[in-house]
Amino acid sequence: MPYPILDREEYIEQAYFFRVYRERLDQNIPAQEILASVHEEVLSTTRLPMAIEFLKGEVLLNGRIGEAMQRLPHYFTPFQSFIMSKADEERSRFDQKTALEVLEREAEYRANSPTPSGLFVYQFECLSRNRLGYDRGMLAMAEDPLYDSHWSAWIRRARLQLGAIDFADLIYYRSEQYVLEQRRQRRDPDFQPPQPILFGAKEGRIARANRGKDPLFMFAALQRQLGYPAVPRIARSTLDERLSPAALAARIMQLEKRVSLIDAELKGNLDLSQYYAKPENPTPDEPPAS
Numbered sequence: 001m002p003y004p005i006l007d008r009e010e011y012i013e014q015a016y017f018f019r020v021y022r023e024r025l026d027q028n029i030p031a032q033e034i035l036a037s038v039h040e041e042v043l044s045t046t047r048l049p050m051a052i053e054f055l056k057g058e059v060l061l062n063g064r065i066g067e068a069m070q071r072l073p074h075y076f077t078p079f080q081s082f083i084m085s086k087a088d089e090e091r092s093r094f095d096q097k098t099a100l101e102v103l104e105r106e107a108e109y110r111a112n113s114p115t116p117s118g119l120f121v122y123q124f125e126c127l128s129r130n131r132l133g134y135d136r137g138m139l140a141m142a143e144d145p146l147y148d149s150h151w152s153a154w155i156r157r158a159r160l161q162l163g164a165i166d167f168a169d170l171i172y173y174r175s176e177q178y179v180l181e182q183r184r185q186r187r188d189p190d191f192q193p194p195q196p197i198l199f200g201a202k203e204g205r206i207a208r209a210n211r212g213k214d215p216l217f218m219f220a221a222l223q224r225q226l227g228y229p230a231v232p233r234i235a236r237s238t239l240d241e242r243l244s245p246a247a248l249a250a251r252i253m254q255l256e257k258r259v260s261l262i263d264a265e266l267k268g269n270l271d272l273s274q275y276y277a278k279p280e281n282p283t284p285d286e287p288p289a290s
Contacts, residue, residue, distance in 0.1 A: 003077060003145040006047075008111050013048045015107035016041075022100035031059050051075050064088045065096075079123055080106070082140040086132050094130050101232040102126050109229040116151050117199050118228045119144070125219045125231045134162055150196045167215045168207040177204025202226060 017038055024034045035056040042048045051072055058068030066085030069076040080103055086092055087099035106122060120141070127137040138159040142152040158170050172178055176197055183191045199207070206225060210218035222228045264271075 003073060003143060005145045006075070009043065010046050010048065011107045011111035013042045013046050015104050015111065017048060017052070018100045018104035018107060022097050022104070025097055025100075031063075031065065032056060035059065047075060077145065078140040078143040079137075082137060083126070083132075086130075094132060095234075098130070098232060098234055102130075105229050105232060110146075114146060116147050117203055118226070119146055120151070120155070121219060121222055122229045122231060125216070128215060129231050129233065134159055151198060154195075154198060166211055168210045168213070168218055171199055171207040171218075172204050172211070175199035175204025175207065176201040177208065 020038050020041070021034055024037075025031075035052055039049055039052045039056070042052065054072060055065055055068045058071065059065055062068075064085075066081055066083075066088040069081040069084055070078075073081075083099045083102055084096075086094050087096040106119075109118065109122065123141050123144075124138075126132065127134055138155055141147075142155040142159075147155065154174065161170060174195065174197060176199070179191065179193055179197060180201060182193070183189055202225065203222065206218060206221045210221065219228075219231070223230050
């Protein structure tokens with residue numbers, strides 16, 4: 001199914017929507033209220049208000065915004081829907097706030113002269129850094145409207161070559177830098193590669209310099225040298241708070257209380273009166289609690 005490339009103003013409003021959604025989640029505002037309020041804020045000349053209205057109805061029904069986005073393939077890309085669907089999974093460590101920031105930065109990049117190579121590197125790093133899975137993730141990437149048929153075919157093939165071929169080599173062998181070096185080595189200025197070139201010479205040089213290294217180093221170099229968008233990272237302070245000794249001790253105490261309640265219920269001696277709320281000001285007919 002062909003997916004359309006939206007106008008620049010659509011991506012600008014999408015970036016605003018994802019940012020406001022994330023900021024208001026930080027304020028513990030329910031998703032339904034966020035969607036209802038931001039619906040009035042986004043530019044009415046775009047199609048985003050209609051999309052938000054649909055999202056609000058779907059969230060009221062099933063509570064999952066990722067599934068709702070999948071029902072709007074003419075507006076949200078498969079990769080956008082995939083990212084939110086991963087955040088909706090109950091056992092996923094990839095939270096919704098991080099997913100919204102990922103989509104916000106992607107929308108900002110799309111609104112400012114994006115290139116297929118820049119978008120590919122950003123999306124692939126999102127999968128890699130957050131461990132979202134390459135199989136479904138790269139299939140969603142391949143369906144992005146910014147990629148032509150050559151790009152889509154290469155992404156699907158690269159998905160099957162990961163692990164067997166160094167990722168830096170996958171980029172290098174489809175770059176202009178590889179062609180230039182082959183022409184020099186062969187002494188043939190007319191040499192043409194058997195497959196279409198997807199990356200420029202600069203990307204090829206950076207990929208060649210990062211052979212055998214962690215791909216994250218190559219992503220960082222591409223961001224520094226070529227201005228590729230940076231992938232948001234989960235704040236370490238948040239992880240530290242979850243794993244701090246005090247937090248773990250509190251979780252253990254909660255579990256112990258639950259186990260004791262279950263044990264008391266099984267033995268038939270569960271006393272719920274200790275959990276009843278006691279009146280602060282007893283009535284005249286009721287003696288104060290001793």
